[in-house]
Amino acid sequence: MASYEYPRYSYRAPPELKGETGRRRPVIVVGAGPVGLAAALDLATHGVPVLVLDDDDTVSVGSRAICWAKRSLEILDRVGIAAPMLEKGVTWQIGKVFLHDQQVYAFDLLPEGGHKQPAFINLQQYYVEQFMVEAALASPLVELRFRNKVVGLAPGANSVGVDVETPDGPYRIEAEYVLAADGARSPARKMLGLSFEGKVFEDRFLIADVRMTADFPTERWFWFDPPFHSGGSALLHRQADDIWRIDLQLGWDADPERERQPERVLPRLKAMLGEDRPFELEWVSVYTFQCRRLERFRHDRVLFVGDSAHQVSPFGARGGNGGLQDTDNLAWKLAAVLSGTAPDALLDSYDTERIPATDDNILNSTRSTDFITPKGEVSRAFRDAMLELAADLPFARRLVNSGRLSLPFCYVDSPLNTPDAEPFAGPLVPGAPCLDAPLRTADGKPAWLLERLGGGFTLLGFGAPPPVPDGLPVPLRTLCIGAGHLADIEGLAGRRYDARDGTCYLIRPDQHVAARWRSPDPVAIAAALDRALGRTGPLQEV
Amino acid sequence: MPDKLRRDLGLGDPDDFYAALIDSHRGLTADQSLRLNARLVLLLANHIGNAEILDEALREAQHTAVDGAPGPAG
Numbered sequence: 001m002a003s004y005e006y007p008r009y010s011y012r013a014p015p016e017l018k019g020e021t022g023r024r025r026p027v028i029v030v031g032a033g034p035v036g037l038a039a040a041l042d043l044a045t046h047g048v049p050v051l052v053l054d055d056d057d058t059v060s061v062g063s064r065a066i067c068w069a070k071r072s073l074e075i076l077d078r079v080g081i082a083a084p085m086l087e088k089g090v091t092w093q094i095g096k097v098f099l100h101d102q103q104v105y106a107f108d109l110l111p112e113g114g115h116k117q118p119a120f121i122n123l124q125q126y127y128v129e130q131f132m133v134e135a136a137l138a139s140p141l142v143e144l145r146f147r148n149k150v151v152g153l154a155p156g157a158n159s160v161g162v163d164v165e166t167p168d169g170p171y172r173i174e175a176e177y178v179l180a181a182d183g184a185r186s187p188a189r190k191m192l193g194l195s196f197e198g199k200v201f202e203d204r205f206l207i208a209d210v211r212m213t214a215d216f217p218t219e220r221w222f223w224f225d226p227p228f229h230s231g232g233s234a235l236l237h238r239q240a241d242d243i244w245r246i247d248l249q250l251g252w253d254a255d256p257e258r259e260r261q262p263e264r265v266l267p268r269l270k271a272m273l274g275e276d277r278p279f280e281l282e283w284v285s286v287y288t289f290q291c292r293r294l295e296r297f298r299h300d301r302v303l304f305v306g307d308s309a310h311q312v313s314p315f316g317a318r319g320g321n322g323g324l325q326d327t328d329n330l331a332w333k334l335a336a337v338l339s340g341t342a343p344d345a346l347l348d349s350y351d352t353e354r355i356p357a358t359d360d361n362i363l364n365s366t367r368s369t370d371f372i373t374p375k376g377e378v379s380r381a382f383r384d385a386m387l388e389l390a391a392d393l394p395f396a397r398r399l400v401n402s403g404r405l406s407l408p409f410c411y412v413d414s415p416l417n418t419p420d421a422e423p424f425a426g427p428l429v430p431g432a433p434c435l436d437a438p439l440r441t442a443d444g445k446p447a448w449l450l451e452r453l454g455g456g457f458t459l460l461g462f463g464a465p466p467p468v469p470d471g472l473p474v475p476l477r478t479l480c481i482g483a484g485h486l487a488d489i490e491g492l493a494g495r496r497y498d499a500r501d502g503t504c505y506l507i508r509p510d511q512h513v514a515a516r517w518r519s520p521d522p523v524a525i526a527a528a529l530d531r532a533l534g535r536t537g538p539l540q541e542v
Numbered sequence: 543m544p545d546k547l548r549r550d551l552g553l554g555d556p557d558d559f560y561a562a563l564i565d566s567h568r569g570l571t572a573d574q575s576l577r578l579n580a581r582l583v584l585l586l587a588n589h590i591g592n593a594e595i596l597d598e599a600l601r602e603a604q605h606t607a608v609d610g611a612p613g614p615a616g
């Protein structure tokens with residue numbers, strides 16, 4: 001690989017091998033991919049020390065995730081990773097879909113301004129992991145152990161035994177909770193004997209990362225049946241360092257070994273990019289995609305996050321982005337349980353919230369993949385008919401599905417929500433992820449709403465500071481948008497939160513709405529907080 | 543009241559419509575006909591728009607196809 005130099009992280013013999021008895025860890029994360037690292041960084045912000053074990057000593061190799069959604073950036077902003085990602089990545093929000101050589105559809109993923117983070121950035125997964133490892137190495141609460149391969153899990157009543165192999169020999173260490181973030185092939189899943197069922201799409205895709213200088217706009221371009229790749233689909237997307245992702249549909253009968261060879265790849269790329277455009281191949285692979293998930297993500301003290309829990313086809317960029325929402329959901333819950341402020345049952349809500357979210361990701365990426373790879377003659381006829389109509393008729397453009405891009409899931413049915421008692425309009429129902437808005441501090445500095453929410457429980461009041469109950473189990477920050485406090489400079493906060501004077505939102509550490517009121521009273525707030533922590537309410541009634 | 547799929551005659555001149563439908567397929571290969579039917583279904587479905595009626599129509603069409611499939615004797 002030419003454009004990126006892979007870091008080699010150093011391995012040190014773990015103290016457990018030198019005869020020291022390993023202390024029991026609150027949390028061990030298995031796997032230092034983007035999801036495991038995000039989990040560790042997030043747990044550290046909650047004051048939880050974390051040990052991360054990874055079998056390798058570098059970042060993600062080859063063509064993997066490139067598209068990071070706004071919600072992921074918002075999550076990673078809390079651990080300081082969004083700024084370097086934005087600086088290195090390329091920002092985009094427009095997607096275009098072509099049939100043959102005609103544009104049939106274009107979409108704008110963030111038509112309305114007033115958000116700190118963009119709709120999407122493209123950045124190679126290895127950069128994201130590198131920034132995360134750097135942050136983890138800098139954190140006093142995160143311990144990273146490379147070339148520490150987990151080979152066994154022994155779940156017990158009060159802890160889990162983790163068997164690890166290193167270049168210097170094996171050791172065992174205990175953890176109160178284990179996060180299995182060990183990827184789609186998850187050895188942890190096998191250690192617990194869990195099945196991972198789903199569906200394989202009978203198609204093959206050539207994924208090539210090429211280096212070239214080109215002035216194509218920074219947009220997602222997707223073709224059905226283009227002149228340069230007759231009968232298949234094609235995708236072109238810019239990444240950092242003048243690297244471009246190209247994705248060509250090959251069909252089920254293609255021979256993956258042969259299709260990876262430069263003598264097959266180069267003519268395909270030249271047909272697409274033009275004979276005269278110089279480019280260098282960075283990486284080539286042939287993929288088959290699938291959608292599947294574990295039946296449950298929580299297995300007592302072992303919790304599955306990211307690709308080990310679920311796998312989706314990449315159309316829609318829901319893999320990594322979905323995994324980051326997993327850890328966003330889980331980290332604060334785990335911290336609350338470990339500190340004793342919430343009962344263990346709170347962890348069950350990880351399943352109740354993330355399984356519907358996963359099903360939504362699977363549904364969307366399955367539909368996109370079925371559109372791109374029609375299963376039979378009739379589905380192909382409908383698909384092609386849709387594309388033909390889309391050239392002239394606006395309604396059909398909306399049906400064209402080249403990927404429905406990752407959005408944060410709204411936990412509408414969560415047991416942690418307190419249902420509205422008064423009428424509200426707009427999207428911020430209990431369970432919804434908070435929306436950002438530009439603000440100004442009392443001393444005149446620009447600020448963003450999400451940034452101000454931080455990572456704990458927050459009571460957000462409009463007009464006047466909300467009433468804070470006494471004797472709460474966890475700290476509750478208050479934030480006030482109104483005269484003398486934070487100014488809603490564009491009126492967007494008020495509009496997005498359907499706020500009037502006195503309106504108040506209780507917001508969870510993962511920045512999802514727990515409850516809201518028109519005229520809050522401290523008793524109702526305390527009750528909603530207890531419910532959001534699983535101390536009372538449906539979670540206790542099982 | 544929920545919207546219902548129409549089961550009585552809605553077409554002004556049924557024979558005219560039928561002739562026009564058959565005419566539109568004249569000279570087409572089976573594949574072209576399949577595509578034409580697909581475009582037609584999509585246009586009409588979008589025009590109807592109503593999810594309940596479309597669901598009911600899908601069910602009705604499936605039901606008829608199963609019942610009308612030639613059995614071992616026919």
Ligand SMILES: Cc1cc2nc3c(=O)[nH]c(=O)nc-3n(C[C@H](O)[C@H](O)[C@H](O)COP(=O)(O)OP(=O)(O)OC[C@H]3O[C@@H](n4cnc5c(N)ncnc54)[C@H](O)[C@@H]3O)c2cc1C
Pocket residue numbers: 030031032033034035036053054055056060063064065066067068125148149150151181182183184186187188207287305306307308314317318319320321322323
């Ligand atoms: C072609 C392609 C394109 C994609 N595009 C996108 C995209 O644009 N956006 C997006 O969001 N997602 C995308 N994805 C998906 C994304 O790459 C994954 O969802 C993401 O990598 C999942 O992260 P993870 O941390 O769960 O697992 P992984 O990244 O697989 O990390 C697992 C880690 O666990 C370690 N490990 C495994 N076994 C052990 C063990 N026994 N002991 C210790 N450590 C172990 C591995 O070394 C690895 O570091 C794409 C995927 C592909 C293949």
